[in-house]
Amino acid sequence: MALGLDSTTALAIAKDQGFDPYALSFRYGQRHQVELESAARVVEAMGVVEHVIAEIDLRRFGGSALTAEIDVPKERSVEAMGEGLPATYVPARNTVFLSCALAWAEVLGSSDIFIGVNALDYSGYPDCRPEYLAAYEQMANLATAAGVEGRQHLKIHSPPIALTKAQIIARGGALGVDYGLTSSCYDPAEDCRPCGRCDSCQLRAKGFAEAGLADPLLTRFAGD
């Protein structure tokens, strides 16, 4: 997970529900390795049993502004984000990520996979919708020995899926999440400073504004 708002809040909710989480991040050829530093900070602050960074080079397949030399779109209106797929879409990314999580879950004997996807304030990615996650869950239960033998029923959880960004921020805040550690930007500077203009920065800003809160990440950089 990138550890942006959605993933971090999903992790906080999993812990609040009594799970002992294992965290999985990916070095997938993203332009910005800063995502992984952010993930490590979040995971350390929140506490998990184990944090694995898996290597899988999605650049090999091309097709996205997040992994290839294509410009990240900036200054799109939030309304426009719902129309058509942006260049930041990484083909089948969540499917690849969930499949690695499924492999690990089966080895660990875990029945529960949490992913922070959101289908309300989002960029229109097909693999962020509830019907996709439901189909993934059904497939996962046929893919694994434990599922087939009826020893466990795999469940894919995405607690933020039906929340607005403002609701996600409020929920995470109530659980003590420090969003100053998270990173949402698709095109951050070397020092992690967000660009403020990509879809993800705009959705984040809208969320904090609607929640009536200051974004601690921006506060941190404003102090520079």
Place this chain on the structure above:
Amino acid sequence: MALGLDSTTALAIAKDQGFDPYALSFRYGQRHQVELESAARVVEAMGVVEHVIAEIDLRRFGGSALTAEIDVPKERSVEAMGEGLPATYVPARNTVFLSCALAWAEVLGSSDIFIGVNALDYSGYPDCRPEYLAAYEQMANLATAAGVEGRQHLKIHSPPIALTKAQIIARGGALGVDYGLTSSCYDPAEDCRPCGRCDSCQLRAKGFAEAGLADPLLTRFAGD
């Protein structure tokens, strides 16, 4: 793909059906890199548009004799292979492989993914069954932009799924496949010589015997 009997025959059938195939192999932490040399030889002999070897280290998640320091079971009877899951099962392997193929297919604009899995003469892996592949196909059509927008209907093909090993060998032979280039063994020697005793070697031997043919791979090593 390992390029064993099933994958190689699936590739030959795809070509025979008029597809221009792109081939995808994985360096997934398997003990035997010889698999990839075999894949490269097969792909070169058969002709594909492009061959990509993707890197994804499934050892990170453990749990299998094919990726970890667990002994590969030997001398199991073919009947015993149908009962319970052997140590060679790699958790969620076909799901991870298909997910990478899905990413690449979406970038290429391809609607057809071929995988060489077989549910008759096999080791009892859950991710080799027709109901698993059907569920994967359904999920894939919800996971991708092209599927969601109705621009294409992704189809997962596994031509060998309902054939015996003998039928697979006969079909591939009729299409001119040179099985002397393929590798099936779970535990080959440095020079690619098959162990002859693992599940995969035994299923292969049974297939050639039932097809009434000599295995050209064994003929090659018998000449040493």
